[in-house]
Amino acid sequence: MPDLMYQASAPVFTHQLKNLSSILKLAAKDAKARGIAPEVILNARLAPDMLPLLRQVQIATDHAKGCCARLAGLESPVFADDEASFAELESRIKKTLAFIRGIKSAHYEGSESREITLKLPFGVLTFSGQDYLNGWVLPNFYFHYTTAYAILRNNGFAVGKREFLGSVPGMGVNAAAAKALGLKAPAKSKAPAKKKAPAQKKASRKAKAS
Template sequence: MTTPSMYEFLVPTANRMLGNLSTLLDKAAAHAEAKKFDPANLLTARLAPDMYPLTRQVQIACDSAKGAAARLSGAEPPSHPDVEATIAELKARIAKTLDFINSIDPAAFNGSEDRPITLKTPSRELHFSGLDYLRGFVLPNFYFHVTTAYALLRHNGVEIGKLDFLGRP
């Protein structure tokens, strides 16, 4: 049995979860249409006053996946300005993110387990090996934002459940 590669841990996971997130946004749009309210109302929904709204949750989930793919493969991440104001624009951002991560040659991830990764935050620099970055930072952060987006939609009445989050294998 071979150990899965960093590519295999990141790219299929991002494809599945961002694909599911795109489907959740479709269900959100259908819900707004059926209930006759502006779907933009969902984009500003928050679970708590100090949390990011739905739009930002989707943006960060996308940025987590594209940033990780770039850092682990040695590629330059594309710039995606945070300007989405509609469900269609959020779905387009997800599609652009998936296009980018799927365009990277899986071989570019080879050896990235030991690649030094440095993240600059407003207050400090974080240093990781590639494996620690993926396992301890990227995947938890990615799932947090996808899960929060799901919870925001569910909390606002969109008829979705666990299988919508997980997707169908």
């Protein structure tokens, strides 16, 4: 189970935060090309009563680092939440990834049954580690990651499901699938040399001897 808890958390957050980083870089480049001030996009909302792009990214990273810390029985790093540019969001994502990668899988041992307590502005929540990961963190993380993506898509940025999913770990693709998904084409494997039949070997030896 400890390995399952690790595999269901740290690698998932790592992969998706790397995808989010790539999406934000594309958006920053596109905004510059279109003459859109970065702060306009960073403060854009999907709906009037939803948080802006900046906060969506901040909260997504908070869920990722907070989850891994709590499951491993460690203190989560606290960020100032004062990012105001694409570059600063990129720095936040990098710091989050560095923290997650620094936790060894062995730290997750027993985390499925560890009691997790969250003290939130509206009250206190308690879970087992497994319920916390599956029922609280993963849905919340994907909510904010997806909303960040949707804000950019809603503002006309050229990002799609391909960028959202990225290169899925462990997924094999043939050349056609790689092209469709915008991934690196798989390397062509060399065909093994055909073994000569005994009769062919004899004929070959005779030809060399003559």
